Amino acid sequence: MGIEFSFINWKTGVELGYTFVSNGPMIDLKVNQQRPGSVITVAQGEELAISVSAFVHERQVPLQSLELIMHGEVVERRVAGSREKITLRTTKNAEKGVWIA
Numbered sequence: 001m002g003i004e005f006s007f008i009n010w011k012t013g014v015e016l017g018y019t020f021v022s023n024g025p026m027i028d029l030k031v032n033q034q035r036p037g038s039v040i041t042v043a044q045g046e047e048l049a050i051s052v053s054a055f056v057h058e059r060q061v062p063l064q065s066l067e068l069i070m071h072g073e074v075v076e077r078r079v080a081g082s083r084e085k086i087t088l089r090t091t092k093n094a095e096k097g098v099w100i101a
Helices: 005-017
Strands: 026-031 048-056 065-070 073-079 085-093
Touching: 026 065, 065 085, 073 085
Parallel strands: none
Antiparallel strands: 026 048, 048 085, 065 073
């Protein structure tokens, strides 16, 4: 993130929602270059640039596919080319408020 690792910076990141817990893949999700927990204000119809990557140790949790979910519906899916990393990059129009998983 470009900042020094310290207890205060870690605590601030947790308070802002820049963290998650997983027994599966590590996920790097960005919307308009903003991380989870960010509030992104855009005009209706403006494009959202979405980038998500999943990383694993292939012997523990081999990757098969990666799905982008918006309001509970799968809107993009990528099949793994590698068993250790999948990246999905796309743009979607912001027609209304949306949650992304």
